[in-house]
Structures are given as structure tokens and as C-alpha cells.
Amino acid sequence: MSDQPVQTPFSVCVFCGSRSGKGEKYEAAARQVGERIAAEGWRLVYGAGDVGLMGAVARAAQSKGAETFGVIPTHLLPKEVGKRDLTRFIITENMHERKKVMFMNSDAIVVLPGGAGSLDEFFEVLTWKQIGLHDKPIFLLSTDGYWQPLEELIEHITEEGFAPLSTATYFDTVETVEGLVAALRAARERRES
Numbered sequence: 001m002s003d004q005p006v007q008t009p010f011s012v013c014v015f016c017g018s019r020s021g022k023g024e025k026y027e028a029a030a031r032q033v034g035e036r037i038a039a040e041g042w043r044l045v046y047g048a049g050d051v052g053l054m055g056a057v058a059r060a061a062q063s064k065g066a067e068t069f070g071v072i073p074t075h076l077l078p079k080e081v082g083k084r085d086l087t088r089f090i091i092t093e094n095m096h097e098r099k100k101v102m103f104m105n106s107d108a109i110v111v112l113p114g115g116a117g118s119l120d121e122f123f124e125v126l127t128w129k130q131i132g133l134h135d136k137p138i139f140l141l142s143t144d145g146y147w148q149p150l151e152e153l154i155e156h157i158t159e160e161g162f163a164p165l166s167t168a169t170y171f172d173t174v175e176t177v178e179g180l181v182a183a184l185r186a187a188r189e190r191r192e193s
Contacts, residue, residue, distance in 0.1 A: 012184060111138070
């Protein structure tokens with residue numbers, strides 16, 4: 001048995017909706033993200049659901065051979081249809097523990113379109129970064145301008161003095177999957193240099 005630590009691939013935490021949203025554009029982008037994570041040899045870390053954008057990104061990543069690491073709280077197993085055929089499938093007691101496990105097992109965070117849960121996840125990792133608990137890159141994939149109102153809200157919060165002006169520098173917004181992949185590649189290179 002080797003004394004060498006087990007190397008895990010560059011791991012991308014994807015926060016996204018348990019619904020698909022209106023129109024095909026959001027699900028199409030989620031599938032592309034999953035496929036590109038696999039093509040790059042990265043690991044998908046996500047909420048272990050098989051519904052909405054969560055299911056789309058996971059099925060796409062699996063179909064192309066990516067490792068998948070899913071984390072779901074007990075009370076959401078039936079609602080989000082826990083996807084038990086993942087490389088790793090972890091059940092937690094609550095939502096907070098789910099976010100913590102996902103975050104701790106990732107190198108970068110990506111937020112696809114989603115609802116209140118995705119906003120909660122985004123603001124938690126953003127707050128942790130603002131107070132110096134981590135320096136992992138955070139990316140918003142703003143498919144068809146989806147996150148523009150969120151960016152405007154953050155600008156409003158800083159202009160009104162409730163957050164430092166630097167808050168907007170703690171995350172990057174990308175408009176396309178290609179732009180996201182390029183940003184993730186750069187983040188991986190920085191981590192390995």
C-alpha cells in the first residue's frame with residue numbers, strides 16, 4: 001500500500017436550480033457545463049439531485065465519464081430524487097452540512113441559474129470569502145443575462161454602505177459556458193502554480 005495521498009481531480013462545485021426554469025436555454029447550458037467538466041477531466045461536486053438543472057448537469061457529466069460527488073440532506077431525498085449512481089453519494093442531516101461538505105470538497109464554485117436555494121448557497125460562499133475564510137474562485141454563469149439583477153443588487157448594497165466596495169471582486173460573472181471553462185482553467189493553473 002502506498003503512503004502517497006490520494007489525488008483527486010480538480011473539483012468544481014456547481015450550485016444550481018432543482019427546477020429547469022423557463023425555456024430550454026438553462027438546461028442546455030447545464031448539460032454543456034456537465035459535459036465540459038468531464039472533457040477537462042474535472043470532478044463535479046453538486047447537490048446530488050436528479051431533477052431540474054441539478055439532474056441535467058450530473059447526467060451530462062456522467063455520460064462523458066466524469067467523477068461525480070453528490071451531497072444531499074435526508075429531508076430532500078424524495079423531493080430532489082437523490083441520484084444514487086454517483087461516484088460518491090453522501091447524505092447529510094441538514095442543508096448547512098450539505099453546503100459545508102460540498103464546499104470543502106471543491107476547488108472552485110460555479111453558480112448556475114436557480115432560485116432561493118442557489119442564492120443562499122452563493123451568498124454563503126460569498127460571505128465566507130468576504131470575511132477571509134477562503135479564497136476559492138466563485139463564478140456566476142449568467143445564461144441569457146440571468147444574474148444581471150443579482151449584480152445590480154450587490155452594487156446597490158455596496159453603494160448604500162452595507163458591504164465594502166470590494167464585494168463585487170469576490171466573484172466573476174461569465175456569460176457563456178466557453179467563458180466559464182476558460183475561467184476555471186485559469187483558476188486551476190493558479191492553484192497548481
